[in-house]
Amino acid sequence: MSDAQSLWHLADGRALTLAGAAxxxxxxxxxxxxxxxxSGTTDRPAEDCWLEAGEAVALAPGQTAVLEGWPAAEFELLVPPCSAAPGRGGLLGRRLFGG
Known part of the structure; x- marks a missing residue:
């Protein structure tokens, strides 16, 4: 697996706010x-949209997202390897990604 990831579950009627990240x-x-x-960025205004299973959206650095499952949903929050903290990739990560 090349991305650091986490699977999240949204129960029916629950909302979740993902704070902006670096x-x-x-x-x-x-x-x-x-x-x-x-949330909006300097390049784009705030927006609302629907995402179905199999769809994805990029979150810019600092961008906040509020999600609600309709009725329930699961999603992954993926961080590209180049954004991972130093030392997390070990020797192999440094060789493959020039770290």
Whole structure:
């Protein structure tokens, strides 16, 4: 697996706020349907959208996301290897990614 990842579950009627992070991330819906509100950036205004299983959206550094499962959903929050903290990739990570 090349990305650091975490699987999240959104129960029916529950909302979750993902605070902005220093690095870019990718939010990918693996099951269900998600109502997503993204904070605006200097390049794009805030927006709302639906994401179905198999769809994903890029989160810019510092961008906040509010998600709600309709009715319930699972998603992954992926961080590219180049954004991972130093030392997390070990010797192999440094050789492959020039760290």
């Amino acid at each position: 690095e870019a991330r990718r939010l990918a819906v693996s099951r269900g349907r998600v109502w997503l509100t993204l």
